[in-house]
Amino acid sequence: MIFTHGAFNVVIQNSKVLMVKRRDLPLWDLPGGKIENYETPQQAAIREMHEETGYHVEIFYEYGQYFDNQRKDCQHLFFSQIVDGNAVNETAESRQLRWFSINRLPLNMVPNRRKQIRDALLSR
Numbered sequence: 001m002i003f004t005h006g007a008f009n010v011v012i013q014n015s016k017v018l019m020v021k022r023r024d025l026p027l028w029d030l031p032g033g034k035i036e037n038y039e040t041p042q043q044a045a046i047r048e049m050h051e052e053t054g055y056h057v058e059i060f061y062e063y064g065q066y067f068d069n070q071r072k073d074c075q076h077l078f079f080s081q082i083v084d085g086n087a088v089n090e091t092a093e094s095r096q097l098r099w100f101s102i103n104r105l106p107l108n109m110v111p112n113r114r115k116q117i118r119d120a121l122l123s124r
Helices: 041-053 113-123
Strands: 004-013 016-022 032-034 055-068 073-085 094-101
Touching: 004 041, 004 055, 004 113, 016 041, 032 041, 041 055, 041 073, 041 094, 055 113, 073 113
Parallel strands: 004 073
Antiparallel strands: 004 016, 004 032, 016 094, 055 073
């Protein structure tokens, strides 16, 4: 069975998590996306973060791999920290960039992100 693979970043600062509003769907998501054939999951997470937010990140660790057998998809989740760059509010892939309180996440989020953010907090 062939799976698609994605890599996503959880960045938490001052009890807030960084999220982007997607262009293809009106949903909030973690910065990240598809892993290209030539990339490791870590490389994809770093690249996608910069493309979607303007920030450069350092990855601390991978805290989870989430499999969706029905969609044949695997998502690699990384606990990351911003080390450089400037916020870009709108890109080719995202409409908006926002910090949300971890206690007040948006209602219109990509499915499973709430659990993945909770798992990131528990992994610290």
